[in-house]
Amino acid sequence: MWRNRRVNVVADKLGGSQNGQMQIALALYPRFTVLDIIGPFQLLADVAGHDIVWVAETAGPVVDHTGRTPLIATHTFDEVLTPDVVVVPGGMANDENPALNAWLQRVHATTTWTTTVCTGSVHLARAGLLYGLEATTHWASAKLLNELGATYTEQRVVRQGKIITAAGVSSGIYMALTLLAEMHGDTVAQMLQLSIEYDPQPPFNAGSPSKAPTEVVELLQKFFADR
Amino acid sequence: MWRNRRVNVVADKLGGSQNGQMQIALALYPRFTVLDIIGPFQLLADVAGHDIVWVAETAGPVVDHTGRTPLIATHTFDEVLTPDVVVVPGGMANDENPALNAWLQRVHATTTWTTTVCTGSVHLARAGLLYGLEATTHWASAKLLNELGATYTEQRVVRQGKIITAAGVSSGIYMALTLLAEMHGDTVAQMLQLSIEYDPQPPFNAGSPSKAPTEVVELLQKFFADR
Numbered sequence: 001m002w003r004n005r006r007v008n009v010v011a012d013k014l015g016g017s018q019n020g021q022m023q024i025a026l027a028l029y030p031r032f033t034v035l036d037i038i039g040p041f042q043l044l045a046d047v048a049g050h051d052i053v054w055v056a057e058t059a060g061p062v063v064d065h066t067g068r069t070p071l072i073a074t075h076t077f078d079e080v081l082t083p084d085v086v087v088v089p090g091g092m093a094n095d096e097n098p099a100l101n102a103w104l105q106r107v108h109a110t111t112t113w114t115t116t117v118c119t120g121s122v123h124l125a126r127a128g129l130l131y132g133l134e135a136t137t138h139w140a141s142a143k144l145l146n147e148l149g150a151t152y153t154e155q156r157v158v159r160q161g162k163i164i165t166a167a168g169v170s171s172g173i174y175m176a177l178t179l180l181a182e183m184h185g186d187t188v189a190q191m192l193q194l195s196i197e198y199d200p201q202p203p204f205n206a207g208s209p210s211k212a213p214t215e216v217v218e219l220l221q222k223f224f225a226d227r
Numbered sequence: 228m229w230r231n232r233r234v235n236v237v238a239d240k241l242g243g244s245q246n247g248q249m250q251i252a253l254a255l256y257p258r259f260t261v262l263d264i265i266g267p268f269q270l271l272a273d274v275a276g277h278d279i280v281w282v283a284e285t286a287g288p289v290v291d292h293t294g295r296t297p298l299i300a301t302h303t304f305d306e307v308l309t310p311d312v313v314v315v316p317g318g319m320a321n322d323e324n325p326a327l328n329a330w331l332q333r334v335h336a337t338t339t340w341t342t343t344v345c346t347g348s349v350h351l352a353r354a355g356l357l358y359g360l361e362a363t364t365h366w367a368s369a370k371l372l373n374e375l376g377a378t379y380t381e382q383r384v385v386r387q388g389k390i391i392t393a394a395g396v397s398s399g400i401y402m403a404l405t406l407l408a409e410m411h412g413d414t415v416a417q418m419l420q421l422s423i424e425y426d427p428q429p430p431f432n433a434g435s436p437s438k439a440p441t442e443v444v445e446l447l448q449k450f451f452a453d454r
Binding site for chain 2: 046072168174178194196213
């Protein structure tokens with residue numbers, strides 16, 4: 001009996017009623033990195049009661065850092081002022097973005113969770129919301145994050161109160177699983193992990209500067225510096 | 228000296244000349260799963276000389292299985308008949324798609340690599356291209372893949388000649404790293420792995436049916452069955 005009730009309750013989280021919606025705002029800005037935001041999107045979008053909105057300064061297509069894959073903003077920043085959850089991706093534009101900055105300062109006051117992936121944390125720091133806090137970001141932006149008043153911590157995910165920051169690009173998947181566990185419990189998070197068959201076995205051990213061959217780190221640093 | 232030349236040669240792969248382009252066709256169809264294709268996209272798009280095209284039966288927005296995130300097809304199937312590489316994502320529409328089917332049959336004759344993520348392999352099997360071959364897919368579609376004449380193999384990535392199939396959703400990242408290593412060597416693949424900081428440390432050990440708690444597997448099977 002308990003088991004059947006339990007099955008229904010948790011399965012309803014994924015497929016059931018739309019009561020008690022939580023608004024989840026996924027932020028876009030020019031030259032964002034697509035995988036940063038699609039990792040969390042895929043995990044968050046399949047949970048019933050999650051109202052996903054794509055927000056940007058203006059509605060319509062926002063082009064990513066490769067120039068090849070626009071995502072469509074369904075709402076402007078001004079139309080989404082009280083989201084329950086915010087996710088900010090990183091990208092190749094880490095200068096101050098005044099519209100994003102102002103929106104983050106405004107919505108963070110009332111969010112339940114404010115989250116970032118990759119250099120999304122740089123924008124959160126520019127908005128003054130990481131001052132004096134531990135946080136993470138893409139490894140190549142650790143120095144910048146420290147200069148903006150946060151304390152870079154070499155972890156996949158760092159939680160400080162209601163702020164969760166994640167490391168580079170692919171770590172958004174880890175961040176979203178952490179967030180789902182906080183929002184709905186471990187079982188729902190594990191169901192989503194199983195649904196995306198997230199059982200990573202990377203073919204190489206090169207995913208962080210401390211693990212990758214020195215030559216690989218130097219080559220990539222040169223590439224970033226040239227760009 | 229060697230080292231400097233080597234740095235330039237490999238860095239050029241990521242940021243340099245556009246000579247010797249390879250056309251990489253990313254296939255879209257209604258109710259595809261976004262993360263399936265964005266994992267490979269992100270790894271393949273940052274390599275110089277990769278001409279990424281988004282292809283579908285008709286050009287324009289193609290809506291994903293959540294209904295929330297269209298991606299834009301830049302070309303029709305008819306406009307892309309000799310791609311060097313094809314990537315087919317999975318999705319929630321595993322019935323036969325005649326347009327996709329016919330295109331796969333046609334382009335596979337001349338591809339260098341034909342690849343799938345998740346139930347993308349179901350479409351490849353429907354096109355008759357996996358008959359008698361080992362392949363993988365999303366764990367929940369293993370039986371279907373076998374019924375279509377392939378032999379499901381419980382691995383993240385399975386290579387058979389020029390065909391590479393990957394398991395569910397997130398395994399597309401692994402598939403793309405494998406493909407990059409084949410195309411450009413291990414160093415370039417490792418640079419891309421480091422650039423997306425792919426150093427996974429999942430918060431739960433629930434990424435495959437053999438590892439996840441029984442309750443989680445049963446809940447998700449119930450959810451899939453209801454849908």
